[in-house]
Amino acid sequence: MxxxxxxxxxxxxxxxxxxxxxxxxxxxxxxxxxxxxxxxxxxxxxxxxxxxxxxxxxxxxxxxxxxxxxxxxxxxxxxxxxxxxxxxxxxxxxxxxxxxxxxxxxxxxxxxxxxxxxxxxxxxxxxxxxxxxxxxxxxxxxxxxxxxxxxxxxxxxxxxxxxxxxxxxxxxxxxxxxxxxxxxxxxxxxxxxxxxxxxxxxxxxSLLGPRIIEGGEMPVVFAPLGAATVIGRGFAGAVYAEEVQKGRSYVSDAFGDTIASEHLEIVDDALLPSGLGSRTFDAEGYPSQKTLIIEKGVLKGLLHNSYTANKDKVPNTGNASRPSYSGLPSISTSNFIIKPGSGTLDDLVSEIDRGVVCRNTADRPNMTTGDLSAMLYEGFYIERGEIKHPLKNTLIGINMRDLLKRVTRVGSDTRTTLAMITPSFVIENATVTSG
Amino acid sequence: MEDLAQAAIDAALKTGASFADVRIENSTTTIIELNDGITRQSMASRLRGAGIRAFVDGAWAFAQTTNLTREGLKETAESVAKLAMATRNKVDERFSIDGPVYEDKVELNVRRPFESVTIDEKMQFVQLIDNQAREFDPRIVSTRTIYGELTSELYIANSIGTRVYLQNAIPRIISVPTAKDGPNRQRIQQSISLRSGFEEMETEAAQNIGVTAAKLAIALLSSKAAEGGMYDVVLDPALNGVVTHEAFGHATEADNWISHSTVLEDKINKKVGPEYLSISDDPTLDGKRGSTEYDWEGTKTKKRHLVKDGILTDLLHSLETSSRLGLEPNGAARSQSFMHVPQPRMSNTFMEPKDWEVDELIEDTKQGILLCSFNYGYTQSAKGQFMFQASYGYVIENGERGTMVRDVSLAGNILDILTRIDAIGKDFELEAGTCGKDGQSVPTMTGGPHARIRQVPVGGM
The missing domain is CATH 3.30.2290.10 (PmbA/TldD superfamily)
Structure with a gap:
C-alpha cells in the first residue's frame, strides 16, 4: 500500500x-x-x-x-x-x-x-x-x-x-x-x-547503618549491578556507531586504539542461547551476529544498524533496536558481555587496603565528555581487605576513558542484569567524595 | 464513549467488583527530529484504547483493550473483574474505594491547534532552530533538534458516578547542540514546553532556543570539571525545581504511605524544614505542562501545599490513598496512557519564592558553587537518598561568580537537605520536565527561585 x-x-x-x-x-x-x-x-x-x-x-x-x-x-x-x-x-x-x-x-x-x-x-x-x-x-x-x-x-x-x-x-x-x-x-x-x-x-x-567516610583517591570495586550500569549503559552507548559518527561519543576518534586495560574484553553476542538480548534478527530484520568490541584493551568494533553501516561502508552488525512497533530503529546492545577473569567479590575486596565497593548506582556518564559522577546508592567502605560498613551521601568521580584504562582485575562472579552480563571488576582509583 | 464506558462498568460490577473505572483515550503525537540539518525522524502516532480497573475488598486488577466496541469493553471488564475476584483471597488488608463524584466536559481552547498547522510549517520551524544552532559558531559540530506535539482526548468514568471528558495539547521544542574544540567536546540540552497549541512555539524564547543552546555549549568549552568536596551551593530555578521534585516531591506521593516506603511516613503535620520553606505542587496553573483540570481518575485537581512554612502538610493522592488514609482527595492520580494504571504523581512542582535578591544571595556566599540547569536526577524515597546532576555551574569566590564548571553532581538525604536551606530568592521560573515512576512517564514542570543550601557533598572528577 x-x-x-x-x-x-x-x-x-x-x-x-x-x-x-x-x-x-x-x-x-x-x-x-x-x-x-x-x-x-x-x-x-x-x-x-x-x-x-x-x-x-x-x-x-x-x-x-x-x-x-x-x-x-x-x-x-x-x-x-x-x-x-x-x-x-x-x-x-x-x-x-x-x-x-x-x-x-x-x-x-x-x-x-x-x-x-x-x-x-x-x-x-x-x-x-x-x-x-x-x-x-x-x-x-x-x-x-x-x-x-x-x-x-x-x-x-x-x-x-x-x-x-x-x-x-x-x-x-x-x-x-x-x-x-x-x-x-x-x-x-x-x-x-x-x-x-x-x-x-x-x-x-546489609545497608543498615550507613556512614560517611573521609574522601580522596582510592580503588573502587564494581559489583555486577554497578558494573552493568557503568559499562552496560555508560560504555555501550559510546560504541553505538551513530553516536561515533555524529562526534557525540567520548570514544569518537578512538577506533583501533587502546582505550582500556588489557584485562578488559567485551563482546556483544546476539546469538547467546537463552540470552535476554538474543534474537535471530534485529529490529530491521537483519541477521544477528556476535561482535567483538574490546580485545586486550583495543577498541575493535562498533555497533551498527543498516543506516550507520551504509554510511561508513562497513558490514552491518545487526544491532538495530526499537521500542517494539512504536519507534524508528536506533542502535542498542543485544547481550553485552564482559569476559570473566577469576575471583569472587570477596576475593577482590580482600586485595584492597582502603577503598569502596559500588554495588549499585543509577548514574551514567556524560556520553560526550565521558565524565562520570556517580552516587553509590548501594556502596560499602573497605578497610584492610574487609567490608567495614555501608556508605551514605557518597559519590565517585572519574572520566570513563580513565575508568576503562584503570581496570586492574576482573572477577568471575558473572551475573545477568537488565543491561549486560558481567562479573565484578576493580579500578585502580577514582575520586571519592562523602559528606 | 459514554455508552461504552457504562457497559464496561456495568459488566465489572455484575461480575462482582465493588469499584470499577474506565479510561478511554484517543491521542495523537507528531515528532520531527533533525540532526545536522537533515531529517532523523518524522513520526506520527495514534494511541486509541481503553484501560479498565476492577476492585474488590483490597484487590485491584487492570487490563486494557484497543477493541473499542461495546463487546470489546464488556469482555475486558468481565475478565478484569474476574481477576480481581480471584486475587481477593490473597490480600491482607481489606478496604473500600470512595471519592467525590464529578461530571464535567472540559474543552481546551488553544489559538493554533496542531492540526491547523501544516507539516511543512512545523518542519520549517525545526529547520530554523537546527540551522541557527549550527550557524551560531563554527565550533558547533553537531546539532540535534526535536519538535514534538501531543493532542489527547480522555474520557474517564467510574462506578461511583464520575464522568469527565478532558482535552490536552502539549508542544515541545528541544535543541541539543554539540560544540568541539580540539579533543574537548561539550553537549547541552535546552527545551521549552507548555500546555498550549502551536502558538507557544512562536514566542521569542522558542524561536531562538537554538541560539540559547549553542551559546551555552560554546561557553561550556572553557568550563572545568568541578573539584569534589563539601560546598555551600546556590541552586538556580531549574535545578532548585529538580531538587524539590526529586528530593522531596516523590517522597510525598501517598502510595508510599500504603507501602511504608517513605522516610516521611511519621512526619505528616510535623516540621521537615525551616519555617521560611514552602513547597507546592499545583496542577491548576494556567497553561503549564503538568496542568490538568481533572486527574486520570476523574478527580478535580487542586493546589497541594506539600510543605507549608516548614510543615509537611499535603500529600499527593489517588482515590485509593485518600480512601485508605482517610484524607481529602486532591486529584494527583496520573497515567502515561490508557495502557497504564493511575498512580499518585506530581504536576508542576516548585519551591515558593521568598525575599532574597539573587545578586545578594551570591554576594553573601563567600565560598561556594552556583549550580544551573540539570541533566537528570533520581531518588529512593524509602531511604531518603537522592542524587541529581547540574548541567553546569560557576565557582563562587568571595561572593563573585568565577570559573565555569560542568556536570556537577549532588547527593544527599531528604530530611537532612531541607534543614540546610538557609536563603530563598524572590525570583521564579518553571522548566519543562518529564517524570518517570515505575515505567510510566508523565509531563511535569519544576522550578522555583534561586536558593542556597549549606554544606552539601558535590562530586568531582
Missing part, C-alpha cells in the same frame, strides 16, 4: 505482546495486571526521505491511516544524503535456542500468585523479628515480532520471559533502608523465587 502511495521502499514492523503480572505491597498481593499490546509501525522511503507512523491497534482503518501518514511525513522530510537503503534479506540467519518456553507462556494467574508468595515468604524468613514491608512482583511475558520490507525481508520470532523481584524496606531504631534483588529468565526451570526473596532481604539488611 505504501508503495502504491508513492513510496520507493517500505517496511512494516508488527509487535504483539501479552504480559501478566502480580504485584505485592506491604508484604501482601494487591494488584494483578494483564497487558495485551499489539500495533504496527510503518516506515516509508521516498528518495532518501523517510516517514514513520505507528498505531496501537491492528485494525484496518488505523493501519491505513498510519501508512498514509508515513508517506505524507516522508514527502515533507529533508532528504538524508547518507541514507542508502533499507536492509535486504539473505540466508545467513542462525536460529537462537532457548528464547521461547511454552511453560512460561502457559503459566496461570494462580501459578504466578504462588510464585510471588514464595518470594515474599523467603524475604520474610530473613527479616523475622524486624520491622519491614516487602514489595514484590512476578511478571510473565510472551511477545512476538515480525519485520517485513519491500526488499524481501520477512521474518518473525516468539519469545517468553519471566521476571521475579523482591524489594523490602527495613526499619531499625534510627534508620530505614531498602534494596532489591531480581531474576529475569527465559527458562521456567531456572526460576528461583526463594533465592530472589532471600537475597532481596539480605541485600537490604
Amino acid at each position: 505504501a508503495e502504491k502511495l508513492g513510496a520507493s521502499q517500505a517496511e512494516a514492523y508488527v509487535g504483539q505482546s501479552h504480559a501478566f503480572s502480580i504485584e505485592a505491597e506491604n508484604s501482601a498481593i494487591r494488584n494483578a495486571e494483564e497487558t495485551v499490546d499489539a500495533g504496527i509501525g510503518i516506515r516509508a522511503v521516498i528518495d532518501k526521505k523517510i516517514g514513520f507512523a505507528f498505531v496501537t491497534t491492528l485494525s484496518d482503518d488505523d493501519v491505513r491511516e498510519a501508512v498514509e501518514k508515513s508517506v505524507i511525513l516522508s514527502r515533507a522530510s529533508i532528504p538524508d544524503p547518507d541514507f542508502v537503503s533499507l536492509p535486504s534479506g539473505d540466508d545467513s540467519y542462525q536460529p537462537v535456542n532457548g528464547l521461547y518456553d511454552k511453560e512460561i507462556a502457559a503459566l496461570s494467574s494462580e501459578e504466578i500468585a504462588d510464585m510471588i508468595i514464595r518470594v515474599i515468604d523467603s524475604s520474610r524468613q530473613v527479616l523475622e523479628g524486624r520491622s519491614y514491608a516487602i514489595s514484590a512482583g512476578v511478571q510473565s511475558s510472551f511477545g512476538v515480532n515480525a519485520v517485513v520490507n519491500s526488499l524481501g525481508i520477512s521474518c518473525s520470532e516468539s519469545r517468553t520471559s519471566l521476571f521475579l523481584s523482591s524489594s523490602p524496606v527495613v526499619k531499625s531504631e534510627d534508620d530505614q533502608t531498602t534494596s532489591y534483588d531480581f531474576q529475569l529468565t527465559r527458562d521456567l526451570s531456572e526460576a528461583n523465587p526463594e533465592h530472589v526473596g532471600e537475597s532481596g532481604a539480605e541485600r537490604t539488611l
